[in-house]
Amino acid sequence: LEDAVPLSLRDERIALKYGAGGHAMRTLIRDVFLCGMPASAVPEDVTLEAMDDGAALRIGHQWLVITTDSHVIHPLFFPGGDIGRLAVSGTVNDLAMMGATEVRALTCAVIIEEGFSRADLERIQRSLRDTCGEAGATVVTGDTKVMGKGEIDGLVLNTTGIALTDRLVTDAGLRPGDRLVVTGTIGDHGMAVMAHRHGLAIDDALTSDVAPINGLIRTALAAVPDGIVAMKDPTRGGLASALHEMAEKSRVGVVIDEMAVPVMPQVRAASELLGIDPMHVANEGKAVLGVRPDAVDAVLEALRRHRFGREAAAIGSCTADHVGTIVLDTGFGRRLVSEIEGEPLPRIC
Amino acid sequence: MSADGVAELKFRDPTRARALTDALGEIVEQIDRMPVSIMHVCGSHEQAIARFGLRAVLPRRLNVIMGPGCPVCITDVPEVDEGVALARAGVHLATYGDMLKVPGTVMSLSDAQAEGARIDVVYSVAQAVELARNVDEPIVFFATGFETTAVATAAAVLGNPPSNFFVLSAHKYIPPVMEIVAEMPDTRVEGFLAAGHAATITGWGVFEAFVDRHRLPVVVAGFEPLDILAGLVKLVDLIRQGTPQVANMFPRCVTKEGNVRAQEQLWRVFRPIGGRWRGIAHVPNGNLRLRDEWAHLDARRCFDIDLESLWRFAPPALVHECICGDIMAGIKSPTDCRLFGHDCVPHAPVGACMVSSEGTCRIWHQYGGHPDLGGRRAAVPA
Secondary structure (H helix, E strand, O other): OOOOOOHHHHOOOOOHHHHOOOHHHHHHHHHHHOOOOOOOOOOOOEOHHHOOOOEEEEEOOEEEEEEEEEEOOOOOEEOOEEHHHHHHHHHHHHHHHOOOOOEEEEEEEEEEEOOOOHHHHHHHHHHHHHHHHHHOOOEEEEEEEEEOEOOEOOEEEEEEEEEEEOOOOOOOOOOOOOEEEEOOOOOHHHHHHHHHHOOOHHHHHOOOOOOOOHHHHHHHHHHOOOOEEEEEOOOOOHHHHHHHHHHHHHOOEEEEEHHHOOOOHHHHHHHHHHOOOHHHOOOOOOOEEEEOHHHHHHHHHHHHHOOOOOOOEEEEEEEOOOOOOEEEEOOOOEEEOOOOOOOOOOOOO | OOHHHHHHHHOOOHHHHHHHHHHHHHHHHHOOOOOEEEEEOOHHHHHHHHHOOHHHOOOOOEEEEEOOOOOOOOOOHHHHHHHHHHHHOOOEEEEEHHHOOOOOOOOOHHHHHHOOOOEEEEOOHHHHHHHHHOOOOOEEEEEEEOHHHHHHHHHHHHOOOOOOEEEEEEEEOHHHHHHHHHHOOOOOOOOEEEEHHHHHHHOHHHHHHHHHHHOOOEEEEOOOHHHHHHHHHHHHHHHHHOOOOEEEOOOOOOOOOOOHHHHHHHHHHEEEEEEEEOOOEEEEEEEEEEOHHHHHHEHHHHOOOOOHHHHOOOOOHHHHHOOHHHHHOOOOOHHHOOOEOOOEEOOEOOOHHHOOOOOHHHHHHHOOOOOOOOOOOOOOOO
16 A cells, blocks of 8 residues: 555645644655755755654764654643643654753744633743743743734644754664563543543543653663664554554564553543544654663663653564564454554644 | 453453354364355444454454445435535534545535535434524434434434424334345355344344244344354354354343333334445335324425435546445455555545445555454564
8 A cells, every 4th residue: 555655645735634644644745845855965864854753963973853843732721731731742752752852942933813812821831831841941932923813723832842962763773573662551642632622521531641751761761772772752643653654664564462552441441432543542742662672671660660651561573574564463363553544533733 | 440441351351262263263164165154234343353353363264244234334325415415505414423424426414514514423313402402493413323323313303302403314224134135146145143232222033033034043242352253153153053043142232122112212203114225225124214203303304305406416436436335245345446545545435335434444444454464373572
């Protein structure tokens, strides 16, 4: 399916699926945004072409990691977080996924709809500020625009982050035999937002996991030198998309033991109710790590000592065969894991 | 872990599952012909089979065919057209989310919505009644599904709904279509796996006459992986013994009589009439329509539904290549279809089977294209 571009991916108009973080979005970036873009002057640089969580530029003996993310979410306030916490966490986590866990600085651009509540804006700023504190980050510059009523939906927040690191980790470093680790339960964020938005009676029990996890990743990276070979945060498209992207770029196959994938009981219940696979649901405070087999125990131990990593688990491994394919062992049988082509429901992050 | 979680695990025990698949393999071996073909008639069964990857561990010689078990998929094109025509005429519709993208002759409800038609997605008929209570205009509930959802619609009709609540019934009744499929020359079905949830209402006794007529065994099964495997073991064992009978492998929910009160309500509100099931055939007594007593809330009798206005347009181009009908009759698989996964995907479906979460094409697509990964057990380090 990957080779033949489906007709539906050559749409004349941009449908929602192009923003859903899956195959359609990567196709759009490749076909539109990369088209004719001059290459970086420094050949070592990791740029848009790599389609990683951010870019990495060689500066002396270090890497300058830079990433940017625009945040739109309905509702702006949801169980466990809000757009402010999301905007900081998303960018901090993207930096961390490249191995850059000490955030040097953030920028914040905001586009506000005419008539937006000042009290809400202040509440969002407080959340943004507090999350910065948690992540050891600060906003150093920004931009503010107000657009007319109806020209934009509420509020759009963009954050850009920069950080320096000595050792770069990409999402393409998996090799056959490497193990895959998730840092905690999956599906919490997307399911909480969906349940809240659709007024499901169970939404009390569901809380988003949105959090800056650079501290958690720092701990894991320090556990074993060079023990972690690849990282990705399973945001839009969920664990399924993250695994697909890592497997495709690393040219390995992946086998996942479904019973080992941590899912909170209430998330599992909601996912069965809605017919949505938790593996397709967004996370905002989790990471998938590719770990050398001899480092798995130490990495897991380090993760579980951190408050954001208590439920960390080894969920599978990489193989040399079925490259780019994710096989799920359900405990009863086996099937493939697909990427979703649109969002399970519109705009979850 | 909650009490529910523990109950769930009881039916999701991989050790027991392996014992059942081993037993299944042995019985199929003993049946001295190949392949042994059985049919389930429920999208939820296919959903569970694909979701848990059961096809990868079923005996090679056991052919589990997906029958016409998706209520959204078998909703006929003219029925979708009725909903579209009403909505385009400015009538406020409420329906289940799965129905939105089902293609009609020229457009789906979702296309009509994009043109400005008002269509609310509801999770239950009760929500549609609630909607009607809160507005001053007519609300038409486009009612789809098998007896499982038809009883809910019946209860709403009998529950004294507000006078601005109307029903456009496209409900279907499963038992008659099993007769049709059993008589289709190309299917070679040797037994049926019947849907446990529908049988909670009809009771397993409803299948006795069918078994007598067609001399084919019917096993009622639930939806957890162990339910399905146990159901399959029982069914192939009945085939091996050559003893056509009804077996209830879902006794924790299904009785012989079923939910008598729900049946009474169902038949007080609906009458069975013959009608087309999309892609399958004309099914005698397969459609449920409101009885005359309820004419005052029957959208077909209270509104002038102008289908002609729709049929002036040309039909979509790819529809003639769609093989949904053959897939639902169990003659073909989604991977036999040229459109599958390329020109027909969940966000741009050509056939109804790609629309519903219970549609075979949608299920196969969601779970990675072709769910059968071959016999080798994948190695997962402990």
